[in-house]
Amino acid sequence: MNIIGNKVYIRAIEQKDLKKLFTWVNDPELWYHVGGWHFPNSYTSMRNWFLYMHNDERNLRFVIETFKGDLIGTLNLIDIDWKNNNSFTGLYIGDKKFRGKGYGTDAIKAIQKYSFNELHFQRLGSHIIEYNNIALAFVLNKCGWKKEGIERNWFFRMNRYWDRILVGITRDDYLKFINKI
Numbered sequence: 001m002n003i004i005g006n007k008v009y010i011r012a013i014e015q016k017d018l019k020k021l022f023t024w025v026n027d028p029e030l031w032y033h034v035g036g037w038h039f040p041n042s043y044t045s046m047r048n049w050f051l052y053m054h055n056d057e058r059n060l061r062f063v064i065e066t067f068k069g070d071l072i073g074t075l076n077l078i079d080i081d082w083k084n085n086n087s088f089t090g091l092y093i094g095d096k097k098f099r100g101k102g103y104g105t106d107a108i109k110a111i112q113k114y115s116f117n118e119l120h121f122q123r124l125g126s127h128i129i130e131y132n133n134i135a136l137a138f139v140l141n142k143c144g145w146k147k148e149g150i151e152r153n154w155f156f157r158m159n160r161y162w163d164r165i166l167v168g169i170t171r172d173d174y175l176k177f178i179n180k181i
Contacts, residue, residue, distance in 0.1 A: 003062070005110030007103055010062045010075055015050065017063050020071050022046050024094035032157060033132050034092055035164065057082075064093070064107045072098040075107050077115065077124075085122040087115065100134075105142045112143065116174050125168040129155050136165060144177030145169045 003010035013021070024030055025041045053061055058080045064073040073093040080087045091107060093099045115121040125148070128135045139145040145167045154164035169177075 003110050003114045005106040007066065007106040008072070008110065009065045009067065010107060010110055010114075011065060013050065013053070013061055013063050013074075017071060018043075018046055018050055020094070021063075021074065024074075024092070027094070030092060030094060033129065033135065034090070035127055035129060035155065062111075064091075064103065066098070066103065070095065070098070072103055073107070075111055077111070077119075085120055087121060087124055089115075089124045089126050105138060108139065108143045112169065112174055113178075116171050121171065123168055123170045125166065127151075127154075128165045128167060129157065130163040130165055136167070139167055143169070144173055146173060 022041070022043050025046060031039075053059065059076065059078040060080065061076045061078070062074065063071055064075055065071050072095040073091065075089070075091045077087040077089055089108075089111060091104055091111075093104050112124065115124055126139070126145075128139070130150075136147075140147060146169065147165060148168050149166040151164040151166065153161035155162045
């Protein structure tokens with residue numbers, strides 16, 4: 001099953017995707033913008049992660065693919081709380097030539113629709129490094145999310161600490177947002 005947006009498919013990660021994911025996970029430019037890893041990863045480690053993740057119902061990880069079949073990024077629903085119906089969401093567009101062209105916005109909107117309409121989630125949350133103004137503007141202005149707080153000095157990058165900006169969207173926020181469009 002694919003989750004379908006207006007410009008992208010979101011689908012489960014397959015073994016054939018690992019070579020491209022391995023390139024992205026080892027790209028220092030991406031490390032700079034994501035809140036998670038920021039160190040080199042081995043292909044063996046990535047393969048082991050891939051084998052393990054298929055049995056993990058609390059962490060759903062996907063790839064983003066254009067309708068032409070270009071693999072352009074990843075998206076996830078992790079730390080899913082099935083009792084309280086919420087999840088952390090993260091996205092990156094790994095292929096630089098697809099950045100800034102609406103593919104990330106479309107992917108977030110598609111995962112929101114899936115999360116709220118199919119999984120019956122009550123909220124999605126995420127966090128953004130304070131200097132990633134592009135990511136912050138895109139979720140707040142184009143996807144209906146709200147800034148919910150700041151955790152000071154959370155990330156260490158470029159020889160200093162940066163704040164973690166907490167963002168989220170509730171089912172009600174989502175319904176209001178899609179009815180404005």
